[in-house]
Amino acid sequence: MTTTDLAPPREQHPPSPDADDTGEQSVAGLLRPYRWSFTAVVILQVIGAVAGLAPLLAVVELGRALLASGPIDHDRVWFVVIAGAAGLLVRLLFTAASSGIGHLLDGQVQLALRRHLAERLGRVPIGWFSRRRTGELTKVVGQDVSAVHPFIAHSPGELVSAFVVPLLSLAYLFTVDWRLTLITLIPVVLALAHVPLMMTPARLREERRFDAAMGRIADSVVEFVQGISVVKAFGGSGRAHRRFRTATDDFVDVYHRFVRGISVIAAGMQLVLSPPFALLVVLIGGTVLITTGGLPPADLLPFLLLGLGLTAPVAALIAHGFDDLQAARRAVGRIRDVLEVAPLPEPARPIAPQGHRVELRGVRFGYEDDREVLRGIDLVLEPGTVTAIVGPSGGGKSTLVRLLPRFFDPAHGSITLGGVDLRRISSHDLYRTVSFVFQDVRLLRASVADNIMLAVPHAGLDEVVRAARTANIHDRILELPHGYDTVIGQEAGLSGGEAQRIALARALLADTPVLVLDEATAFADPQTEQAVRQALRALEGDRTILVIAHRLETVADADTVVMLDNGSIVEQGRPADLLAANGRFAAFWRSREYR
Ligand SMILES: Nc1ncnc2c1ncn2[C@@H]1O[C@H](COP(=O)(O)OP(=O)(O)OP(=O)(O)O)[C@@H](O)[C@H]1O
Numbered sequence: 001m002t003t004t005d006l007a008p009p010r011e012q013h014p015p016s017p018d019a020d021d022t023g024e025q026s027v028a029g030l031l032r033p034y035r036w037s038f039t040a041v042v043i044l045q046v047i048g049a050v051a052g053l054a055p056l057l058a059v060v061e062l063g064r065a066l067l068a069s070g071p072i073d074h075d076r077v078w079f080v081v082i083a084g085a086a087g088l089l090v091r092l093l094f095t096a097a098s099s100g101i102g103h104l105l106d107g108q109v110q111l112a113l114r115r116h117l118a119e120r121l122g123r124v125p126i127g128w129f130s131r132r133r134t135g136e137l138t139k140v141v142g143q144d145v146s147a148v149h150p151f152i153a154h155s156p157g158e159l160v161s162a163f164v165v166p167l168l169s170l171a172y173l174f175t176v177d178w179r180l181t182l183i184t185l186i187p188v189v190l191a192l193a194h195v196p197l198m199m200t201p202a203r204l205r206e207e208r209r210f211d212a213a214m215g216r217i218a219d220s221v222v223e224f225v226q227g228i229s230v231v232k233a234f235g236g237s238g239r240a241h242r243r244f245r246t247a248t249d250d251f252v253d254v255y256h257r258f259v260r261g262i263s264v265i266a267a268g269m270q271l272v273l274s275p276p277f278a279l280l281v282v283l284i285g286g287t288v289l290i291t292t293g294g295l296p297p298a299d300l301l302p303f304l305l306l307g308l309g310l311t312a313p314v315a316a317l318i319a320h321g322f323d324d325l326q327a328a329r330r331a332v333g334r335i336r337d338v339l340e341v342a343p344l345p346e347p348a349r350p351i352a353p354q355g356h357r358v359e360l361r362g363v364r365f366g367y368e369d370d371r372e373v374l375r376g377i378d379l380v381l382e383p384g385t386v387t388a389i390v391g392p393s394g395g396g397k398s399t400l401v402r403l404l405p406r407f408f409d410p411a412h413g414s415i416t417l418g419g420v421d422l423r424r425i426s427s428h429d430l431y432r433t434v435s436f437v438f439q440d441v442r443l444l445r446a447s448v449a450d451n452i453m454l455a456v457p458h459a460g461l462d463e464v465v466r467a468a469r470t471a472n473i474h475d476r477i478l479e480l481p482h483g484y485d486t487v488i489g490q491e492a493g494l495s496g497g498e499a500q501r502i503a504l505a506r507a508l509l510a511d512t513p514v515l516v517l518d519e520a521t522a523f524a525d526p527q528t529e530q531a532v533r534q535a536l537r538a539l540e541g542d543r544t545i546l547v548i549a550h551r552l553e554t555v556a557d558a559d560t561v562v563m564l565d566n567g568s569i570v571e572q573g574r575p576a577d578l579l580a581a582n583g584r585f586a587a588f589w590r591s592r593e594y595r
Pocket residue numbers: 130131367368373391392393394395396397398399400
């Protein structure tokens with residue numbers, strides 16, 4: 001990431017003095033403003049569901065009226081028909097209103113969740129991202145937020161149907177005949193008896209294994225696709241395929257076990273909730289009661305009509321509503337994990353740095369608790385000097401320079417800028433003072449000019465051109481289809497070295513008094529090398545410059561060389577003096593045969 005401008009990285013682990021952490025924003029807290037709308041959705045749904053019983057009851061009453069001995073009571077029949085039709089209309093209106101509001105609410109909730117995720121991602125330490133896969137975060141912000149859709153838009157309807165409608169039906173059926181009501185309940189009771197079997201620890205374990213196996217397949221596919229060029233070039237396709245095959249074979253085993261365990265229970269449940277079974281139970285019970293218990297035959301009608309209404313919503317809820325809810329619950333868990341990442345603490349009372357002398361005192365840092373990457377760094381970067389960091393790979397150079405723009409905060413020790421601890425400087429002041437150009441350059445899908453002007457949006461074109469010239473990229477920009485207006489990634493692609501020079505131009509235009517630079521080896525083309533040298537010369541004056549140096553010229557031009565090995569400074573001084581001393585740096589210099 002090359003940014004003189006990106007959202008300020010904030011940190012989670014430093015015991016920051018005077019920190020003003022805004023604390024976590026839970027998912028429940030995010031949903032609170034929508035509780036009244038959600039209540040309205042449920043109430044409308046309940047009214048709609050209750051009204052929906054009217055047509056069924058109307059049919060029952062019609063049956064009774066038409067089957068009754070004697071002349072037909074026309075007024076009663078008309079009343080029943082109109083009441084049934086009115087109930088149907090109310091049901092349609094209220095469920096439509098509930099569904100409409102539910103879907104609007106769903107849109108608002110998803111937007112709020114995505115905004116909060118974006119806001120939180122903008123405040124977590126930049127270093128936090130290096131440990132996350134892009135795919136993982138895309139899934140949280142995209143699919144996981146979408147997975148709350150059934151929960152907001154459909155669950156109220158399904159839950160109301162599954163509980164309110166059967167309860168009201170039962171209440172009515174009890175008034176008709178309590179014995180047949182109990183018989184009608186047999187399928188529901190049998191289905192509920194299956195539920196504990198689905199929730200045993202073994203079943204839940206199988207479910208977790210199933211999820212994990214799915215995740216492994218997804219990972220192996222993503223890895224395979226992302227690394228396909230390397231795999232093809234180096235002929236490792238067999239190995240890469242094998243990982244995918246192993247994941248799918250594992251999945252087949254896990255799935256078999258999962259299905260074997262659940263299928264008997266699920267089939268039993270489906271059977272007892274199926275309409276034929278429910279009808280059979282009511283018919284057998286009804287027949288027995290009519291023949292021996294004195295139940296009037298017309299009273300069987302409500303049980304046949306409403307009895308099915310008891311089992312169908314429960315079956316629908318079990319068939320997919322439950323799964324949707326479970327999926328939504330897991331998705332909300334992942335969203336919560338991201339929302340709970342502690343942001344870098346901002347000082348409650350920021351102090352402005354006085355000047356731009358940088359001082360590191362006893363700085364210790366590790367990515368993992370048990371492994372220190374920096375083991376007590378003492379270093380002063382004086383204004384007006386260039387300090388070059390050199391050392392073997394893995395020595396901690398990148399880690400050290402990333403502490404200056406607060407990708408992370410040190411676990412121990414302190415870094416001061418202009419006499420003030422970085423953790424007491426507002427991110428606004430920090431990023432007006434420190435800019436950085438690292439190896440993993442990311443350019444935005446915007447015009448070349450906009451990319452260069454990110455930190456200084458009101459810069460004039462002449463200033464942009466001057467920065468681009470110093471960064472040795474101006475001529476290349478003019479060759480692009482629309483010059484400085486060319487949209488990167490859409491109208492033109494740039495090489496790694498070119499992208500780095502754009503990033504350099506961005507940092508030059510930002511013109512901050514402190515610049516941290518990683519002289520990339522990955523894109524070591526002559527123009528980029530020249531650009532870095534040119535930039536360092538152009539930046540002379542009062543600036544404080546820290547550069548990870550890979551090339552002879554950069555090291556030779558530096559005022560101070562710092563040799564970092566295994567997280568410690570092993571030598572430090574003027575380049576010529578260190579060479580003359582013939583110590584660690586001189587040996588390293590010779591072994592690397594700096595170009
Ligand atoms: N994001 C990270 N998470 C965990 N460990 C990391 C991370 N980044 C670096 N490390 C580890 O920290 C140590 C120092 O890495 P660093 O990149 O700072 O070294 P370096 O001197 O810049 O190396 P190079 O010259 O190869 O870039 C290495 O052991 C590396 O594996």
